[in-house]
Amino acid sequence: MTEVVIVASAFGADAVRRDGHRAWIATAAAAGASGFEVRRELISAETGVQPAALRELGAAIRETGMWAVWSTPDSLYAADGRLDVAALGRALDEAAALGARFVKLQLGGFAGESDAASIAACLRGVDTRLVVENGQLAEGGMTAQFVAFFEALEAQGHGRVAGMTFDIGNWQWTGVAPAAAAQRLARHVEYIHCKAVTGEGARRFAVAPAADDPVLATVLPLLPRHVPRGIEFPFHAHRVAEDAARYVEWLGGWLAAA
Incomplete structure (x- = not known):
């Protein structure tokens, strides 16, 4: 079984804001869930x-045998292409307090200069693994940006300084075929966000994949099978516990025996 992470938003954004994680x-x-x-x-x-507060939350997660991911909506790169050292430092400090295995940021406005040495300096002595995610906007949501980012890290001798959170659904907001992105980026992927998408244009929504979802069926075999998979689609409000257990088993077992 592949490790499965439940993203807090699966329980409903309003419910988590109201009741807390x-x-x-x-x-x-x-x-x-792992x-x-x-x-x-x-x-x-x-x-x-x-x-x-984050230390207490992290301790509560570990007491159950699970590990934590710290997700921030901040971007590694500002809109003008500059490395946002302040955002990275803040995210790392918060992730350290939580005791997170991964700290996840959006890639943002990366424009060619990786600042690999600066990123490496920020990460020196840090146990949390930095992973950048493809977002739902063209800025930070196009395959070429990620290819260029990882190539720049490698060119500067820091190819392992960061990995990728590959969000299968988010590519569809930016008009990128998830399978095409997977073919180019699979070797950098260390965490996968799984969801199906319904709707058109800006009116797209994350939904639970069907058992025979064609996108997941095409993309998951292209990605590393040992990396954790995150449930980032909403559970049904009236059967949250049942949905959570069912989808953890289903997603963790997909391709496990192949």
Whole structure:
């Protein structure tokens, strides 16, 4: 079985903002999840991102046997192409307090200069693994940007300084075929966000994949099979625990025996 992470938003963004992440830890653990992704944007009070609060949250996650992901909506690169050292430092500090295995940022406005040495300096002595995610906007959501980013890291001798969160659904917002992106980026992928997408244009929404979802069936075989897969689609409001357990088993077993 591949490790499966439940992203907190699967329990409903409004519910997590209202009740807090801790209210859903036991449900995620009971479902058999290996990890729990904490979303900074769903922490409604600023006190919730203070070190003491994050340490308590991280301890509560570890007590169940799960590990944590720290997800921030901030971008590694600003819109003008500059490395956002402040955003990276803040995310790393918060992830360290949580005790997260991964810290996830958007790639943002990367424009060719990787600043690999600066990223490596920020990560020196840090246990949390940095992974950049493809977003739903053209800025930070196009295959060529990620190819160029990882090529630049390698060219500067820092090819392993960061990995990728490959969000299967997000590519569809930017008009990129997920399978084409997977073929070019698979060797950098260390975490996968799994969801299907419904709707058109800006009116797209994440939904649970069908058992025979053609996109997942095409893309997952192209990606590393040993890396964690995240459930980033909403559970049904009236059967949250049942959905969580069912999808953890289903997603963790997909391709496991192949």
